[in-house]
Amino acid sequence: MNSTHQLHEIAYSQAKEAQTNVVIQSDAVVGIESCVKQGNVVPQVHKSLKNILEPLDANYPIEQCLDLGQFVHWRGNATSPMHRWLRYREAYSPELIDKLQLGNRILDPFSGCGSIPIGAAIRGKSAFGIDLNPIAAFSTKVKLTPLRPRSIRGVEKFIKDIPQLLSMHERWPLPELSISEKVFEPEMLDSVLRARAAIERVFERDQQARDFVFLAWLAILEGVGSYFKEGNGIKYRNKKRQKGKYEDRLDGEWQLARFGPDQRSFFQEAFARQLQMMLEDAVEWGIGSWDDQRVAEGSAFNLLDLIDGETFDSVIFSPPYANRFDYFESFKVELWFGNFVNSYSDLNALRKASLRSHLNADFKRPADNLAPLEELIGLMDRDSSSWRMGVPDLMRGYFHDMRMVLRQCRQAAPNGRCHVVVGNSAFAGVIIPTDVFTAMVGIQAGFNRATIVETRHLTVAPQQRNRLRGFEKYMRESIVILE
Numbered sequence: 001m002n003s004t005h006q007l008h009e010i011a012y013s014q015a016k017e018a019q020t021n022v023v024i025q026s027d028a029v030v031g032i033e034s035c036v037k038q039g040n041v042v043p044q045v046h047k048s049l050k051n052i053l054e055p056l057d058a059n060y061p062i063e064q065c066l067d068l069g070q071f072v073h074w075r076g077n078a079t080s081p082m083h084r085w086l087r088y089r090e091a092y093s094p095e096l097i098d099k100l101q102l103g104n105r106i107l108d109p110f111s112g113c114g115s116i117p118i119g120a121a122i123r124g125k126s127a128f129g130i131d132l133n134p135i136a137a138f139s140t141k142v143k144l145t146p147l148r149p150r151s152i153r154g155v156e157k158f159i160k161d162i163p164q165l166l167s168m169h170e171r172w173p174l175p176e177l178s179i180s181e182k183v184f185e186p187e188m189l190d191s192v193l194r195a196r197a198a199i200e201r202v203f204e205r206d207q208q209a210r211d212f213v214f215l216a217w218l219a220i221l222e223g224v225g226s227y228f229k230e231g232n233g234i235k236y237r238n239k240k241r242q243k244g245k246y247e248d249r250l251d252g253e254w255q256l257a258r259f260g261p262d263q264r265s266f267f268q269e270a271f272a273r274q275l276q277m278m279l280e281d282a283v284e285w286g287i288g289s290w291d292d293q294r295v296a297e298g299s300a301f302n303l304l305d306l307i308d309g310e311t312f313d314s315v316i317f318s319p320p321y322a323n324r325f326d327y328f329e330s331f332k333v334e335l336w337f338g339n340f341v342n343s344y345s346d347l348n349a350l351r352k353a354s355l356r357s358h359l360n361a362d363f364k365r366p367a368d369n370l371a372p373l374e375e376l377i378g379l380m381d382r383d384s385s386s387w388r389m390g391v392p393d394l395m396r397g398y399f400h401d402m403r404m405v406l407r408q409c410r411q412a413a414p415n416g417r418c419h420v421v422v423g424n425s426a427f428a429g430v431i432i433p434t435d436v437f438t439a440m441v442g443i444q445a446g447f448n449r450a451t452i453v454e455t456r457h458l459t460v461a462p463q464q465r466n467r468l469r470g471f472e473k474y475m476r477e478s479i480v481i482l483e
């Protein structure tokens with residue numbers, strides 16, 4: 001048995017123990033309550049934290065390759081042809097295909113806006129992408145579908161006709177999202193809904209052109225809206241962040257500053273610009289292999305069913321990080337206005353099916369324990385909001401879900417490597433080394449070896465900064481390579 005296997009065995013038996021004995025007492029851990037009694041909270045907790053994190057890091061080789069940081073935390077999705085069609089902040093770079101030598105057939109079970117399938121198409125390789133967010137899957141499909149010349153002409157004509165089309169068509173029905181009338185100014189809302197109706201009517205007989213123009217419409221909603229995506233959801237433009245707090249902006253003034261005096265023109269110009277840009281980028285379709293890519297809207301939990309017996313040279317994915325951010329919350333305006341969801345129960349179903357990285361996920365599903373994770377949870381500050389909101393269960397669910405996905409990845413690429421891009425988190429005065437735990441559950445899922453490649457240092461959130469001073473080196477964004 002190699003040393004990794006031994007560690008896995010130890011971790012596994014500890015996990016079993018923890019299942020029956022959730023209150024963990026070990027030499028390494030002094031719980032926060034006993035620290036308080038000693039009146040010496042921080043130094044004691046720090047000592048205990050160090051005693052857990054240090055040996056955890058020693059479990060797997062950790063190599064530094066900061067050159068990869070720019071591909072993991074990718075700015076190019078805002079500027080690169082085709083990738084820039086829909087703002088998806090969490091994307092990584094398709095260049096990882098070359099940097100990590102992913103081979104010719106690649107699986108990405110959390111494919112987001114399609115960085116890997118698009119990158120594979122351009123390189124003449126083939127990829128299979130899966131994503132639960134219907135907007136992510138839809139945008140990837142549109143990017144992967146070259147428009148016929150006739151459709152391109154139809155889109156060009158549509159761009160010219162936008163002003164007339166908006167006056168000709170009735171408004172598309174307002175979605176039942178409770179904040180529908182708050183997320184757009186009244187005049188802007190009118191343009192948004194008329195444009196939607198125009199798209200459906202004009203392209204009734206050309207689905208591909210309809211999808212292309214519809215994606216452009218979805219992509220501009222945030223820009224023409226009175227909201228923007230930030231952190232774990234959306235914020236309103238009538239508030240301005242000033243030194244850590246939000247202040248009201250004067251009604252009438254902020255709209256003028258953002259949209260100018262004519263909101264209809266602002267909308268029409270934004271829509272036309274987006275479509276022009278997408279048409280310009282469409283030259284990318286001239287090279288590579290666009291027919292060899294597949295995208296499934298669904299959950300990575302069912303990936304073996306979705307790939308239906310196919311095998312791959314390698315797997316790469318970046319799951320949602322365990323940071324409480326709910327993708328369906330930040331995309332809720334686009335999900336409702338695009339009719340990807342038509343009721344709150346549709347929206348909740350997506351949240352419940354997602355990886356347990358946020359607190360709206362399904363915590364009724366099973367979650368077994370990892371002993372060192374339980375030790376870290378034992379050190380968490382029980383007065384913190386993270387604790388009260390249920391972060392311990394989030395962590396347990398997260399690694400349970402990751403193991404379930406990794407087990408299927410192992411079968412999907414039986415002779416290949418699996419690359420997981422993850423970031424570590426800090427909650428309630430404790431650092432969770434997600435990369436190490438991913439390596440651990442990867443070994444449990446059937447991989448033989450794990451290597452952690454640190455690509456970037458992450459900062460600790462301001463509210464955790466003081467209490468985690470000295471532990472910054474554990475805040476990493478890494479690629480966990482499982483073989």
Ligand SMILES: C[S@@+](CC[C@H](N)C(=O)[O-])C[C@H]1O[C@@H](n2cnc3c(N)ncnc32)[C@H](O)[C@@H]1O
Nearest residue numbers: 090091092110112113115132133299300354355
């Ligand atoms: C960090 S993003 C991936 C971004 C992607 N690498 C890219 O370059 O666009 C994580 C993705 O996981 C998706 N997701 C969350 N739960 C999922 C699940 N159970 N199955 C598949 N995808 C899921 C989210 O919708 C999100 O798009």
